[in-house]
Amino acid sequence: MEVRRALTCVFISVFLWTGDAQDSVPDSVLNCCEGDVLFLLDSSGSVASYEFFRMVDFLKDLLLPFSLGPDQVRVGLLQVGTEPHLEFSFDTYSSQDGLQAALGRTKQLKGDTNTVDALLMARNQVLKQGVPGGARPDLPRVLVWLTDGVNPGEVQEPMARLREEGVAILVVSTGHGNYQVLREAVSPPAEEHLFFVDIDDINIISEELRNAIIEIIRAERLQVKSVTSTTAQLEWRPVLAGTGYYDIQFGPIQTGQTTGTGGSGTSPGTGLGPFQRIRRPGDASSANLFGLSPDTKYTVTLTPNTNLESLNSLHATFTTLPEMQPSEVETLSTVSVSESSTNSVRVSWSPLLPNLIQGYTLEYSALPTGPLRVVSISNRQNSTVLTGLQPDTQYLVTVSARQASGRERAMTVKFCTQEVLPALSDLQLTPVGSESVQLRWKGRYDGLRGYWVTWERGQSQRSTLYLPPNQLSTTLNHVPSNARVCVSPVYRTARGEGLCCTA
Numbered sequence: 001m002e003v004r005r006a007l008t009c010v011f012i013s014v015f016l017w018t019g020d021a022q023d024s025v026p027d028s029v030l031n032c033c034e035g036d037v038l039f040l041l042d043s044s045g046s047v048a049s050y051e052f053f054r055m056v057d058f059l060k061d062l063l064l065p066f067s068l069g070p071d072q073v074r075v076g077l078l079q080v081g082t083e084p085h086l087e088f089s090f091d092t093y094s095s096q097d098g099l100q101a102a103l104g105r106t107k108q109l110k111g112d113t114n115t116v117d118a119l120l121m122a123r124n125q126v127l128k129q130g131v132p133g134g135a136r137p138d139l140p141r142v143l144v145w146l147t148d149g150v151n152p153g154e155v156q157e158p159m160a161r162l163r164e165e166g167v168a169i170l171v172v173s174t175g176h177g178n179y180q181v182l183r184e185a186v187s188p189p190a191e192e193h194l195f196f197v198d199i200d201d202i203n204i205i206s207e208e209l210r211n212a213i214i215e216i217i218r219a220e221r222l223q224v225k226s227v228t229s230t231t232a233q234l235e236w237r238p239v240l241a242g243t244g245y246y247d248i249q250f251g252p253i254q255t256g257q258t259t260g261t262g263g264s265g266t267s268p269g270t271g272l273g274p275f276q277r278i279r280r281p282g283d284a285s286s287a288n289l290f291g292l293s294p295d296t297k298y299t300v301t302l303t304p305n306t307n308l309e310s311l312n313s314l315h316a317t318f319t320t321l322p323e324m325q326p327s328e329v330e331t332l333s334t335v336s337v338s339e340s341s342t343n344s345v346r347v348s349w350s351p352l353l354p355n356l357i358q359g360y361t362l363e364y365s366a367l368p369t370g371p372l373r374v375v376s377i378s379n380r381q382n383s384t385v386l387t388g389l390q391p392d393t394q395y396l397v398t399v400s401a402r403q404a405s406g407r408e409r410a411m412t413v414k415f416c417t418q419e420v421l422p423a424l425s426d427l428q429l430t431p432v433g434s435e436s437v438q439l440r441w442k443g444r445y446d447g448l449r450g451y452w453v454t455w456e457r458g459q460s461q462r463s464t465l466y467l468p469p470n471q472l473s474t475t476l477n478h479v480p481s482n483a484r485v486c487v488s489p490v491y492r493t494a495r496g497e498g499l500c501c502t503a
Contacts, residue, residue, distance in 0.1 A: 032066075032067075032214055032218055032219065032223070033066065033067075033072065033073050033213075033214055033217040033218050033219055034071065034072055034073070034139055034140075034217060034219045035073060035074075035139050035140035035141065035142060035216065035217025036073075036074045036075075036076070036090050036126065036135040036136060036139060036140075036141050036142070037073065037074070037075050037076070037141075037142045037143075037144060037213060037217065038075075038076040038077075038078060038090070038122055038125055038126055038141075038142070038143050038144070039059060039075070039076070039077050039078070039143075039144050039146065040078050040080060040115075040118060040119070040122055040143060040144065040145040040146065040147075041055060041056075041059075041077060041078070041079050041080065041087075041106075041146050042055075042080050042113065042115075042145075042146060042147040042148055043079040043080055043081050043085075043108050043109040043110070044080055044081050044082075044109065044110065044111055044112055044113040044114075045110045045111055045112070045113075046113055046148055046150040046151065047108070047148050049108060050199075051148065051174060051199045052108045054199050054200070054202060055146050055174070055199075055202070056103055056104075056106055058146075058202045058203060058206065059077075059103055059146075060100055060103045060104070061203060061206050062206050062209060062210055063075060063096075063099060063103075064096060064100070065210070066096075068093060068094050068095060068096060068099060069094045069095075070091075070094065073217065074090040074091065074094075074136070075090070075093065075099060076088060076089050076090045076092075076125055077102075077103070077106070078118055078121060078122055078125070079106075079108075079109050079118075080109075080113060080114060080115050080118040080147075081109030081110060081111040081112065081113075081114065082109070082111030082112045082114055083109075083111070083114070083117075084114060084117050084118035084121045085109055086121065086125070087102070087106055088102055089125065089134075090125070090134065090135060090136075113150060113151050113152060113153065114153070115147070115152045115153045115155050116153045116154060116155060116158060119155060119158040119159065119162070120158065122143055122162070123158065123161070123162060123165075126141045126143065126162070126167050127165060127167075139217075140168065140216050140217040141166065141167045141168070142167070142168045142169075142170065142213055142216050142217060143162060143167050143168070143169045143170070144169075144170045144171075144172070144209075144213070145169065145170070145171045145172070145185070146172045146174070147171070147172070147173055147174070147175075147177065148173070148174050148175035148177070148199075149173040149174070149175040149177020149178065149182070150175055150177070152177065152178075152181065155181065155185060156181065156184055156185070159184070159185040163187055167187075168187045168193075168216045169185060169186050169187045169193070170186060170187070170193045170194070170195075170209065170212060170213070171185055171186050171193070171194050171195065172195045172197065172202070172205070172209065173194075173195070173196050173197075174197060174198065174199040174202060177196075178454060178462060178464055179196075179452070179454075179488070179495060180454070180486075181462070182194055192212050192215075193212060195208070195209060196494055196495070215237075218237040219237075221236075221314060221316070222234060222235075222236050222300065222302050222314035222315065222316040223235045223236065223316070224300070224316050224318040225350075226350045226351040226352065227318055227319075227320060227321060228320065228321055228351055228353060229292075229294035229295070229320050229321045229322060229323050230290070230291065230292050230293070230294065230320065230353075230355050231288065231289060231290055231292060231351065231352060231353060231354070231355075232288075232289045232292060232298075232318060232320065233286060233287070233288050233289070233350070233351070233352065234248065234286060234287045234288075234289065234300065234302065234316075235285060235286045236285060236286075236302060236314060237285065239304050239311060240282035240283070240304050240306055240311075243282045243306055244282040244304065244305050244306030244307070245279050245280065245281055245282055245305050246279065246280040246281075246282070246284060246287075246302055246303070246304055246305070247277065247279055247302070247303045247305055248277065248278045248279070248280065248287055248300065248301070248302050248303075249275055249276070249277050249300070249301045249303075250275055250276060250289055250298055250299065250300035250301070251274060251275020251276065251298065251299065252274075252275075252293065252296050252297065252298055253297045253298065253299050253317070276291075282304075282306070288352055288380075288382075290354060290355075290380075292320050293320065294320055294321065294322055294323035295319070295320060295321070295322040295323065296319065296320050297317060297318070297319045298317065298318055298319070298320065299315070299316075299317045300315070300316050300317070300318070301313050301314070301315050302314045302315075331351075331353055331356060331357055331401040331403060331407075331409050332349060332350075332351075332399065332400075332401040332409045332410070332411055333350060333351060334349060334350050334411075335347065335348070335349045335397075335399050335411040335412075335413050336348050336349075336413070337397075337413060337415040339385070340415065340416075340417060340418055341417065341418055342389075342391035342392075342417055342418045342419070342420050343387065343388060343389045343390070343391060343417065344385055344386060344387045344388075344389060344417075345385070345386050345389065345395075345415055345417065346383055346384070346385050346386075347362060347383060347384060347385075347386060347397055347399065347413075348382060348383035349382055349383070349399050349401075349411070350382055352380070352381075352382045353379075353401075354379045354380045356403055356404075357379045357401050357402065357403060358379055358402045358403065358404055359376060359377060359378060359379050359402055360376070360377040360378075360379065360381070360399060360400065360401055360402070361374060361375070361376055361377070361399075361400045361402065362374070362375040362376075362377060362384065362386070362397060362398070362399055362400075363375075363397070363398045363400070364386060364395055364396065364397035364398070365395065365396060366389075366390055366393050366394070366395055367393075367394045367395065367396055367414070370390075370393075370395075389417050390417065391417050391418065391419060391420045392416070392417060392418065392419040392420065392447070392492075392493075393416060393417050394414060394415070394416045395414065395415055395416065395417070396412060396413075396414055397412065397413055397414075397415065398410050398411070398412045399411055399412075418493070419447060419491055419492060419493045419494070420447075421489070421491050421494060421495070421496035421497070422446075422489065422496055423489070423496050423497035423498070423499075424441055424442070424443065424487055424488060424489055424496065424497065424498050424499045425441075425442045425443075426441055426442040426499070427439065427440075427441045427487055427498075427499035427500075427501055428440045428441070428501075429485060429501045429503055431503075432475060433477075435477065435478050435479055435480065436475060436476065436477045436478075436479065437475070437476050437479050437485065437503050438473065438474075438475045438476075439453070439473060439474050439475070439476065439485065439487060440472065440473045441472055441473070441487050441499070442472065443469070443472055443489060447491050447492055448469040448489055448490070448491060449469060449490045449491055449492055450466055450467055450468050450469050450489075450490045451466070451467045451468075451469070451471070451487055451488070451489055451490060452464065452465075452466055452487070452488050452489075452490050452495060452498070453465040453466075453467060453474065453476070453485070453486070453487050454485070454486045455476055455479055455483055455484070455485040455486070455503075456479075456480070456483040456484050456485075466490070479503050480503075481503065482502055482503065483502070483503045484500055484501075484502055484503075485500065485501055485502070485503055486498050486499065486500040486501075487499060487500075
């Protein structure tokens with residue numbers, strides 16, 4: 001049984017030491033994507049009313065930043081009950097106001113958990129391309145299944161068919177569902193597409209799940225962000241899988257002429273002034289442009305280069321900001337955390353202004369009274385990895401941007417490292433009858449919440465049992481010969497690596 005990742009890293013709060021509060025809607029989500037996302041919502045009687053409304057509120061928060069419309073993101077909602085119910089299809093809502101109101105009106109179905117029939121209906125929605133209500137041709141399709149994990153039924157085959165037909169599957173489980181079944185249901189990589197979380201804490205995965213969806217449906221276009229009077233940042237969806245390289249050409253567009261492309265230097269007749277060329281490795285997804293002229297319109301072309309196949313170039317245009325006095329420039333506007341592990345985290349900030357900023361200082365400490373650590377960062381760097389952190393610990397980090405004039409702007413965020421999930425160290429099975437076995441194992445780890453036991457009962461049926469942390473043995477009845485029995489430790493945030501034996 002494999003390790004299930006901890007979901008403890010949470011972006012909690014941002015405090016500006018100077019300046020106004022920032023917009024809470026992530027700019028990276030607006031106009032970022034093109035694709036159809038169908039949510040499969042467990043609305044059966046196994047889900048308490050409180051849990052159902054928490055799921056609906058979670059969906060409202062998750063989807064709020066997306067731009068909706070026929071050329072952007074479209075959303076459908078299918079409820080799971082005794083008889084599955086299509087709440088609304090992909091082409092029903094093209095504005096956030098309409099979508100948010102529809103989610104607020106969603107009523108729970110109750111009844112049985114008929115996930116298999118719901119998946120058949122979902123398949124019709126995501127595969128009937130080119131017709132009203134169906135998915136759009138040649139665009140990514142995503143199925144997000146929200147479930148309490150109770151008796152999902154034989155979902156392996158319909159899930160496998162959807163994956164084979166190009167549908168990306170993500171799963172959020174708010175209960176103690178069968179980990180292996182859910183892991184097999186999602187599209188790889190499972191560590192990015194399978195989420196286990198308590199219903200009361202479901203909002204902590206909003207950003208991570210949203211980012212996972214964005215990675216699948218991100219539009220194949222070149223985006224220009226953090227534009228200043230002399231710099232800009234490019235972002236694109238990686239298409240080279242670490243091989244080859246990206247060739248980037250950019251230059252000013254001359255007034256009154258048409259744009260075009262060409263070699264290095266000046267391009268007469270193309271409408272381009274002198275342009276520059278930079279190269280980024282195949283695993284890159286962003287690049288910073290420096291030395292731009294203020295209040296100037298630029299064109300930029302990104303060309304993926306690989307020996308394996310021919311890929312299209314991406315194009316964009318943008319205009320730099322007018323030249324501003326240093327006192328007018330917002331030298332630090334966003335700080336975020338990502339790539340959290342048990343002992344490290346990446347801290348990023350923007351905009352990048354090497355012509356105005358002398359350098360950056362990061363101060364961080366464990367809460368409430370950990371020792372203060374200080375790191376100095378170059379003025380041409382907009383992220384760094386903090387290492388040597390304590391697992392399952394909340395930290396406070398402050399990023400400060402220092403100007404040559406002595407002025408300083410700072411922003412502070414809180415984050416938490418992931419929990420350590422020790423694996424089960426021993427498992428023994430002893431027959432105590434024709435169809436009974438006794439299980440014994442070793443445990444008693446720090447932070448342990450209990451044990452999750454699963455075993456086969458024949459004819460593709462599987463049973464599960466949750467035991468308290470002080471219980472290190474149990475007896476299972478009606479276990480057929482050669483059945484696989486597994487025990488895994490359960491921690492506050494996730495399940496650790498377990499052991500399996502054959503009866």
